[in-house]
Structure formats: C-alpha cells, structure tokens
Amino acid sequence: MGLRNPDSTATIGGHPIHPMLIPFPIVFFLSTLFTDVVFWATGNPAWATAGVWLLGAGILTALAAAIAGVVDFMGDTRIRALNDAWQHALGNVIAVLIALFNWYWRYQYGADAVLPLGLILSLVIAAILGFTAWKGGDLVYKHRVAVEDDPRA
Template identity: 55%
Template sequence: MEGNPRSTAHIADHPIHPMLIPFPVVFVVSTLFCDLAFWRSGSPFWPQAALWLLGGALVFGTLAALAGLTDFLGEKRIRALSDAWQHFIGNAIAIVLTLVNFYLRYQNGDPAVLPEGLLLSLIVVGIFLFTGWKGWEMVYRHRVGVADEETRLR
C-alpha cells in the first residue's frame, strides 16, 4: 500500500498549504464585516481597512494557491479526487473575484463598496465556505496530507 496522499509542498513533513489558508479566509471575511460596517455607518475608515484586507487576501491567497497547486500537480492521487478539483477551481474563482473586488475599490474608492464590493465580498465568503468544506473532505475522508503511521512514529 502506498499510504496517504502526501503534500509535495511541505516543511519537515508539515504541509504548507493548510498553514497559509487561514490568512486569506480571515482577510476576506473581515472585508465583508468592514463592508457591512460601512453600509451601516458610512465612515470612510471601513472602505480603507477593507482595501488593505483585500490586498492581504491577495498576497496570502496567492501563496496558499501556489502551495496548493504544488500539491495538486505533484500527487496524481490528489488530482484524481473530485473534491480536489472542486476545491481548486472554487479557490481560483475566489482569487479572481477578490482581485476584481480590490481593483474596483482601488480605482473607484468608497462608491465601489456599495453594492458591488459588498456583493463580491459576500460571494467570495460563500465560495470559501464551499471550498473549505471540500478541503476538509480531502483531509478527513481521503487523508490528503495526513501522516501515515510510520511517519508519525519517527
């Protein structure tokens, strides 16, 4: 038996992808909260904070995507999983929508928040809920990146 599908992007047998994914998720969810706060208060603080959060989401989302793509391309058993394809495609769409959200806000300022920016933030959070579910399906059901018994004993 070959054991569990391994992460090819790792440090000391610890997969890099799951170490990076919390950052873009938190940044995008925080952007949604900033958008809602702006909608409620009209304070110019919130769109400025959201723009910085979207920038962080793009930086860390790109790093997480590179680590995830390395795993995806480096292990044929991962590519064989439909959950992996759904996770991959959904996150690619989320990064593109985040880039569009950032660009609109950078170009147009506060007016870009309502309704377009808020709607894009909401859509990306929804996508992350789906792709997060698929990511955990890969870990818990398909044991992607989970150490085999002999690895844990080292």
Template identity: 55%
Template sequence: MNPKSTLSIAGHPIHPMLIPFPVAAFVGTLVVDIVYARSGDPAWAVATNWMLGAGLVMAALAAVAGLTDFLGDSRIRDLRAAWLHMIGNVVLVLIEAVNLWRRLAEGGDFIVPTGLVLSLIATALLLFNGWKGWEMVYRHRVGVSEDPANPTR
C-alpha cells in the first residue's frame, strides 16, 4: 500500500490543494518586486506586503496539512525527500517572514535590493521544494490512491 495522506477530503489529500496559493503569492511577490524596482511607484511596495502576508497565511495552512501527513504515516517520515521538502519549506517561510517584517519596518527602501534578492532566493527554494514534493508523490506514491477508480480506498 502507498503511504496515506492523513488529512484528506474524500480520499483527496488537502496539502496539495493548498500549496498553489502560497506558491503563487511568493512568486507574485518577486514579480511585483521587479515592477517596483523598475517603476519606483510606492503602490507596488504596498502590494508586495499584501502578497507576502497572503502567502504566509496560506503557507501556514499548507504547513499544518503537510505536517499532519508527515506525522500521520511513518513511511512518509522514512523518506529523505519528505525531510528535505519539510526543512526547505520551513526555511522558505522563515525567509519570507523576515522579508515581510523588514518591509513593514523599513518600507520601500528595503525592497531594492535586499527584498528583491530575498524574493529571488525564495522563488529558487520553491523550485527545490516543489521538486521534492513531486518526488514524494510520483516516485514514492505518497497520498496516491491504490485504486484510481475509487480514491476513498
């Protein structure tokens, strides 16, 4: 049997349902940072704060679902990819939390170049973390139903 997702709805794992939101928000932060760096318009500096805040809230929800799955099946904890995925995501959230904190404290002056560099690092880390998440699903079959015709089994 494949390692099961502990937190699911009708056999569908919740963690993969949530992760597109922080990914989009964190990549969107990088895009908005680039727009701000090119335009200097302070409205874009405010937009990055909202993007980071939304990304962190959704990352927290995805983290709860992911941690529940991680702790719920020892076969998942036995996977090196699961540990790398989890540690990478913790580092990502810490980077983005510092990124938001410094932006709120220093305003738009922090964005170029430091905030922009942190957003670039975070986006690169998202690629690594996504690769490890892909590996868990497609190589180790974590959360994949044994019977595709009946996902509740």
C-alpha cells in the first residue's frame, strides 16, 4: 500500500467535520460586509443591527469550525508540518480576533460604529478569508488533507 493521505481526526461517520462547518462563518462574515455597504448606501440603522447579529453568528460558528480544525491539526503530524496549514490557521485566528473587536465596537457604539471603521474591518476580514480559503483549498487539493485514500492503492 502507498502513502496514506493526512487524516481528519474530527469526523462523523468518516466525514470530516471542519469542512462541514466552515461555510457558516464565511457566509456570516461576508453578509456583514454586505449589510455594511447597504447601511452606507441607505443610512437605515436596521442594516447596522443586522451586521451586529451576523458578526456574532460568524464568531460563534467560527469557534465551532476552529475546534474541529484544531482537532484535525493536532491529530496528524503531517498536517502540522505543512506551511499552508499554519498560514490557514493563523489567518483565521486573526480574522476572528478582528471580528471580535468589530462586534464589540458595534455593540458599544451602535450604528455610529459602522462607518468608517466597521466597514473597513469587514473588508479586512473578507480579504483575510479569501487568503485562508485559498490555503484551505491548498490543504485539500494539493496536500490531500482529509481526502479519502484510494482503496486500490
């Protein structure tokens, strides 16, 4: 038998949990950016309120995805040896820390917190997520992390 692919250790029925969870924080954080732009265009404070809730949901779901990601990261030494894994993890930690500050700032100052700082932070988070998503894709498609081994091998 040939070399095995790096394993995902956080699984349900053999299916990796981390890739099942990551779409949620991505959508919540990008939706926050959308609400910021609409708030900027309309001035309607309901969009600022929606942004606070979306940020909160993004942070909570990011923490769930991070738990599964850390279990995978710690579960196979070959994953920890990959620079892409470190860049993916560190970038996501930075994005969530920025999101935490963004949420706190908005919670503290309401709609006044959205422009310009909240919008800028949302743009930064979106850019970081673009980078970390790229690195996550590299982990799967280049390094075959959590890709099922070919039973014929």
